[in-house]
Structure formats: structure tokens, C-alpha cells
Amino acid sequence: EVQLVESGGGLVQPGGSLRLSCAASGFTFSSYGMNWVRQAPGKGLEWVSYISSGSTSIYYADSVEGRFTISRDNAKNSLYLLMNSLRGEDTAVYYCARGLMGRFTPNWFDPWGQGTLVTVSS
Amino acid sequence: EIVLTQSPGTLSLSPGERATLSCWASQSVSSSSLAWYQQKPGQAPRLLIYGASNRATGIPDRFSGSGSGTDFTLTISRLEPEDFAVYFCQQYGSSITFGQGARLEI
Numbered sequence: 001e002v003q004l005v006e007s008g009g010g011l012v013q014p015g016g017s018l019r020l021s022c023a024a025s026g027f028t029f030s031s032y033g034m035n036w037v038r039q040a041p042g043k044g045l046e047w048v049s050y051i052s053s054g055s056t057s058i059y060y061a062d063s064v065e066g067r068f069t070i071s072r073d074n075a076k077n078s079l080y081l082l083m084n085s086l087r088g089e090d091t092a093v094y095y096c097a098r099g100l101m102g103r104f105t106p107n108w109f110d111p112w113g114q115g116t117l118v119t120v121s122s
Numbered sequence: 123e124i125v126l127t128q129s130p131g132t133l134s135l136s137p138g139e140r141a142t143l144s145c146w147a148s149q150s151v152s153s154s155s156l157a158w159y160q161q162k163p164g165q166a167p168r169l170l171i172y173g174a175s176n177r178a179t180g181i182p183d184r185f186s187g188s189g190s191g192t193d194f195t196l197t198i199s200r201l202e203p204e205d206f207a208v209y210f211c212q213q214y215g216s217s218i219t220f221g222q223g224a225r226l227e228i
Contacts, residue, residue, distance in 0.1 A: 045159075045167065045210055047218035059217075095166055107214045108157040110169035110178060 002026040002111055004096045009116030016086050016120070022079040022096030022113055030074035033057075033099030035106055036081045038092035039115075046092075049081065050099065050106035057104040064090075086120045093117050124149050124213050126221035133226050141198040143224050145211035150191045155215035158187055158196045161223075162207045170209075171196065203228075 008020040020036070036048040049070040050059045058070055069082040079096055094116055097109035125148040135141055145156065154174035159167035169178040171187035174194055184199040198205055206228050211221040 044222050045212070045220040047220070050218075061218075105214075106218050107155070108169060108172040108212065109159075109167075110172075112166035112168070114166055 002098070004098065004111065004113035006094065006096050006113045006116040009094065009118045011119045011121065012086055013122050014087060014120055017082070017084045018086065018118060020081040020083070020094055020096075020116060020118070024077045024079065024096075024098075027098070029077040030054075031101045033101075033103055033106065034072060034079045035097045035099055035109055036070065036079075037095045037097050037109060037112070038090075038118075039095070040089075040092045043092075047106065048094070051079070052104045053101070059106060083118070086118075088120050091118060091120045124151065124216050124219050126211050126213060126219055128209075128211060128221035128224045131222075131224060133224065134228070135201055135226065136228065137201050137203055139201050141196075141201055141205070141226055143196040143209055143226070145189075145194040145196070145221050147192040147194070147213060149216070151194075151213045152215035154190050155213055156187075156189070156194050157212045157214065158185075159210045159212065160205075160207050161210065167210060198226075201226075 003025045005023045033052045035050045051070045067085045071080045096113040100107050127146045129144045156174045158171040161167040175187045186197045188195050208223045210223050
């Protein structure tokens with residue numbers, strides 16, 4: 001069974017940093033592009049970042065470019081999101097979501113993890 | 123940026139009825155690069171449709187997608203109680219954007 005389990009969320013002050021992790025199992029992690037997608041409380045979905053299987057292609061939403069860094073460790077079947085200079089509008093549930101095999105751009109997302117809540121507040 | 127607008131915002135129907143949800147794009151979505159997701163309270167979204175009309179693995183055939191260019195539709199032929207949820211469309215033809223969501227309620 002394909003599983004994605006996020007961790008690392010919590011309460012952080014504005015301007016602070018946080019690192020999210022996503023542990024993958026049940027599939028060949030090193031073959032798939034991966035994404036982070038977020039959802040502010042009671043709001044819609046916003047794609048955050050994408051990384052290709054070999055980390056050669058990386059993309060960010062304009063809203064996080066320069067503040068967030070996506071990375072992966074294929075030996076550990078893990079995806080990461082380092083978030084710096086956090087703002088109140090970054091408060092959201094952050095989902096890890098699998099992309100496609102053999103592609104270098106984000107497409108559709110399947111499956112998704114259960115999400116981890118990041119709250120940015122003083 | 124391609125803006126996706128979903129309508130109606132809320133659709134009230136009964137089990138057994140047919141549901142039609144629309145997703146309108148501000149620009150043409152290349153290669154029918156459109157997906158649909160279902161989200162229930164407290165759960166992550168689940169992929170239903172990709173490529174505008176292809177059902178994802180394990181999705182019942184009462185769910186169908188259609189459309190191209192700027193107009194896309196998700197149809198649920200006969201509503202089951204578990205289908206009442208929020209539905210999002212997403213385009214991946216030019217970066218990634220989502221619609222604002224549409225609530226399907228009993």
C-alpha cells in the first residue's frame with residue numbers, strides 16, 4: 001500500500017523556520033516526482049513546490065520562492081520542505097503528494113499524505 | 123496564471139440524483155491537463171480524474187469527467203451517500219492552479 005506520512009508541523013513565530021518531512025513507503029520513491037501542497041484553514045488548495053525523481057528539476061509557487069526549499073533523500077525514501085522567513089499567510093495544513101514517474105514537471109497528485117499543520121503566530 | 127472558477131459553489135442534491143460540477147479556466151488548458159479531486163472533512167484530497175476524462179485507479183464509474191479548452195465538467199451519475207464532499211479542479215498545463223472548490227451537500 002502506498003503511504004505518505006508527513007511530520008514536523010507545529011507553532012512557529014513570524015520570521016521563524018520549520019522543516020517538514022514526508023516518509024514514503026509502498027512504492028519506488030526514487031522513480032517519482034514529489035510535491036508539497038498546502039491548504040489554509042477552511043480554504044482551498046495551493047500547490048507549493050515540486051521536485052523531480054533525481055532532484056534535477058525543482059519548481060516553486062511565487063508565494064514561497066526564495067523562502068522555501070524542497071529536497072529529497074532517495075536512500076531514506078523521504079521528502080523535505082525547509083521553510084524560512086515564515087509569515088502568517090503560510091499557516092496551513094501541508095500535504096505531501098506523489099507526482100508522476102518519468103516526468104520533470106508537476107502534473108496531478110496521487111496519493112496525498114494526511115498532512116501536517118503549520119501555524120505561524122506570535 | 124490560469125484562474126479556475128468552479129460553479130456552483132454549493133450544490134444541494136439527494137442520493138440517487140445526478141450531479142454536474144463545472145470548472146471554467148481563464149485561458150485554454152493545454153492538452154486537457156485537468157484533474158478533479160474529492161475532499162471529505164478532515165481528510166486529504168483524493169484524485170478522481172486526470173487528463174480531463176480519465177478515472178484514477180479505484181474510482182467508481184459513476185464519476186466521469188469531460189471538457190477541453192476552458193470548459194470542464196465532473197459528473198456523478200447517481201449520487202451515493204459517501205459522495206457528499208468538496209470537489210476541486212486543478213490544471214497542470216501551465217504551472218499548477220486549483221479551483222476554489224465546490225461543496226456537494228445533501
